Amino acid sequence: MRKRKYTIPTYFAFGWLGLAVFLAIFGSFLPVDGYQVIHGDFIDSPPFTAGHWFGVDSNGYDIFSGIINGARLSIFIAVVTVGLGGAIGSLLGITAAYYRGKYDSVVNMSFNVVLSVPNLVLALALVAVLATNVDINEAVPTWRRLVTLIISLTVVIIPILGRIARAATLAWSGREFVVAARSMGMRDRDIIKRHIVPNVLPALIAVGFLAVGVVIIAEASLSLLGVGIPDGASWGGMLARGRNDLEYNPHALYIPIIALAFTVISTNHVGDVLRGRLDRREGRL
Amino acid sequence: MTAMMSITDLYVKFGTPFGSLEAVRGVSLDIPAGSSVGVVGESGSGKTVMCRAAMGLLSGSNVERSGTVTFDGKALTSMSREQVRDEFGTGMAMIFQDPMTALNPVRRIGTQISESLRVRLGMDKKAATARSVELLSFVRIPDPAAMLKKFPYQLSGGMRQRVMIAIAISCNPKLLFADEPTTALDVTVQAQILQLLSDLRRDLKMSMVLITHDLGVVANHTDYVAVMYAGEVVEQAPTSELFANMKMPYTQALLDSIPNIEMKSGARLKVIEGRLPNPVDRPKGCGFVTRCTYAQQKCHDDHPPLVDAGNGHLYRCWYPLGHTIARKQ
Numbered sequence: 181m182r183k184r185k186y187t188i189p190t191y192f193a194f195g196w197l198g199l200a201v202f203l204a205i206f207g208s209f210l211p212v213d214g215y216q217v218i219h220g221d222f223i224d225s226p227p228f229t230a231g232h233w234f235g236v237d238s239n240g241y242d243i244f245s246g247i248i249n250g251a252r253l254s255i256f257i258a259v260v261t262v263g264l265g266g267a268i269g270s271l272l273g274i275t276a277a278y279y280r281g282k283y284d285s286v287v288n289m290s291f292n293v294v295l296s297v298p299n300l301v302l303a304l305a306l307v308a309v310l311a312t313n314v315d316i317n318e319a320v321p322t323w324r325r326l327v328t329l330i331i332s333l334t335v336v337i338i339p340i341l342g343r344i345a346r347a348a349t350l351a352w353s354g355r356e357f358v359v360a361a362r363s364m365g366m367r368d369r370d371i372i373k374r375h376i377v378p379n380v381l382p383a384l385i386a387v388g389f390l391a392v393g394v395v396i397i398a399e400a401s402l403s404l405l406g407v408g409i410p411d412g413a414s415w416g417g418m419l420a421r422g423r424n425d426l427e428y429n430p431h432a433l434y435i436p437i438i439a440l441a442f443t444v445i446s447t448n449h450v451g452d453v454l455r456g457r458l459d460r461r462e463g464r465l
Numbered sequence: 466m467t468a469m470m471s472i473t474d475l476y477v478k479f480g481t482p483f484g485s486l487e488a489v490r491g492v493s494l495d496i497p498a499g500s501s502v503g504v505v506g507e508s509g510s511g512k513t514v515m516c517r518a519a520m521g522l523l524s525g526s527n528v529e530r531s532g533t534v535t536f537d538g539k540a541l542t543s544m545s546r547e548q549v550r551d552e553f554g555t556g557m558a559m560i561f562q563d564p565m566t567a568l569n570p571v572r573r574i575g576t577q578i579s580e581s582l583r584v585r586l587g588m589d590k591k592a593a594t595a596r597s598v599e600l601l602s603f604v605r606i607p608d609p610a611a612m613l614k615k616f617p618y619q620l621s622g623g624m625r626q627r628v629m630i631a632i633a634i635s636c637n638p639k640l641l642f643a644d645e646p647t648t649a650l651d652v653t654v655q656a657q658i659l660q661l662l663s664d665l666r667r668d669l670k671m672s673m674v675l676i677t678h679d680l681g682v683v684a685n686h687t688d689y690v691a692v693m694y695a696g697e698v699v700e701q702a703p704t705s706e707l708f709a710n711m712k713m714p715y716t717q718a719l720l721d722s723i724p725n726i727e728m729k730s731g732a733r734l735k736v737i738e739g740r741l742p743n744p745v746d747r748p749k750g751c752g753f754v755t756r757c758t759y760a761q762q763k764c765h766d767d768h769p770p771l772v773d774a775g776n777g778h779l780y781r782c783w784y785p786l787g788h789t790i791a792r793k794q
Contacts, residue, residue, distance in 0.1 A: 281526065355566055356561050356566040362553065363553055363554070363558060364553055365636075366580070366584060367584075375569050379571055
């Protein structure tokens with residue numbers, strides 16, 4: 181097959197995502213200060229200050245180390261959520277569309293119900309309910325907030341990817357090669373595994389990358405609203421801390437915003453490119 | 466001769482928003498072991514649905530099937546889904562009409578052939594690959610080992626149909642349904658594929674059901690013929706008997722609509738005027754009545770029964786060819 185050339189934006193998108201993932205995995209080993217080290221002498225320093233390239237926010241936190249360390253939480257939450265939501269959603273969507281009947285109606289209706297609530301409101305409601313103690317003076321441990329956050333965002337992602345999986349399966353399971361596989365005595369399980377999934381996967385991967393963007397934004401929004409990981413070093417958390425200083429210290433806000441924007445644009449672009457590459461249609465001769 | 470498959474009084478109904486659609490109406494057909502049976506009829510006459518229903522491949526909540534089908538001494542219609550599935554591939558297999566859609570576009574030819582070998586016959590990877598190469602050479606594909614690595618979109622229609630045939634015969638079925646195997650192919654390739662099917666049938670001692678709308682194909686490649694019209698078998702006979710002693714005006718009309726080399730240039734092809742009757746709301750008389758040149762009042766009023774003309778020749782007509790009234794027309 182003829183190799184298609186990548187364009188410059190594609191290299192940039194792959195490069196940026198690679199960097200973000202690298203930082204997420206190895207960021208803590210880099211010779212960079214922890215994000216909560218307070219640089220009292222440099223409070224509100226602008227970018228390009230010696231030793232603090234990206235500046236320092238009003239708490240005295242170095243923004244460069246915030247970006248490096250923030251990648252970990254943002255990327256981790258996004259990958260886990262989309263992985264989990266994608267697995268559950270596609271399992272539900274594919275089986276529903278393959279077997280049809282009452283099961284399909286129930287699955288499809290629950291997808292629609294979840295989708296009818298705005299993403300952020302749903303996640304907010306779930307976090308608010310799940311990550312609260314009966315005794316409001318008792319602090320909620322960070323791990324529990326993290327788990328709650330992941331569960332809430334997963335619930336948001338399941339119907340998004342599940343619907344894509346269901347739609348693609350509906351189209352593919354009506355095709356003749358599925359009947360052909362049945363006529364050779366293949367089990368439904370094997371037909372789904374060997375014939376449906378390989379055809380549905382390209383669409384799922386493409387939308388999965390879009391979903392990574394959605395989750396990163398949703399996590400940042402939740403942090404901004406104060407229900408993210410408290411004092412967590414995520415990009416959203418940086419936004420939450422910096423928003424009050426917008427007038428006199430705007431870089432504390434726009435640097436994490438640039439990091440977020442680049443990541444989301446990159447995931448969307450990579451999703452598009454991968455869909456084009458993975459799509460092996462009959463027509464392309 | 467014993468019957469490999471015998472279909473008795475098969476009905477298939479589809480529930481539609483417009484009412485119940487009877488696609489197959491009381492078909493009875495025996496497929497003798499080792500022989501080739503042609504099922505002929507125009508588009509929409511129920512050939513494909515009849516075969517899929519006989520095999521048990523129709524699924525969906527709106528499908529209703531009645532009648533009995535026995536295969537190799539076992540009653541398929543009273544078996545569970547799993548039991549019937551065990552007969553697929555090793556007992557009966559099917560070749561599909563359109564090789565463009567019957568292969569999975571994202572998987573290599575090799576994996577698609579060896580899949581059924583590994584799942585159904587429990588072969589290991591190495592044995593399955595060796596057998597795949599052997600199967601591809603059976604169906605006369607040049608350089609079969611290289612073919613294993615290709616994707617369906619890299620193949621021509623004829624090659625794809627050969628691959629489909631290789632997959633269908635991979636588990637040595639006793640009965641092979643070929644559902645218009647050459648419709649999507651051009652004429653020169655058609656002849657090769659049909660010859661290949663006939664040769665394979667002889668070599669592998671299979672029975673075969675050949676669905677087609679071309680009586681010429683039937684004449685060359687089958688031992689028995691069943692002509693279907695509007696979901697019914699309207700004429701059924703050994704092939705030589707049918708062509709020697711044709712009874713149904715419909716069969717004659719089908720035969721007349723084949724282009725003939727002796728036709729004058731510029732002469733128009735004969736067509737069967739009109740359309741199939743509405744399958745949801747069938748007329749009470751003969752289904753062919755509005756299109757039949759010999760139609761009488763009786764044909765409008767009464768549904769003709771299946772008449773036995775001897776020599777295994779059955780037909781469904783009040784005034785068959787050779788009848789005195791018909792001749793007057």
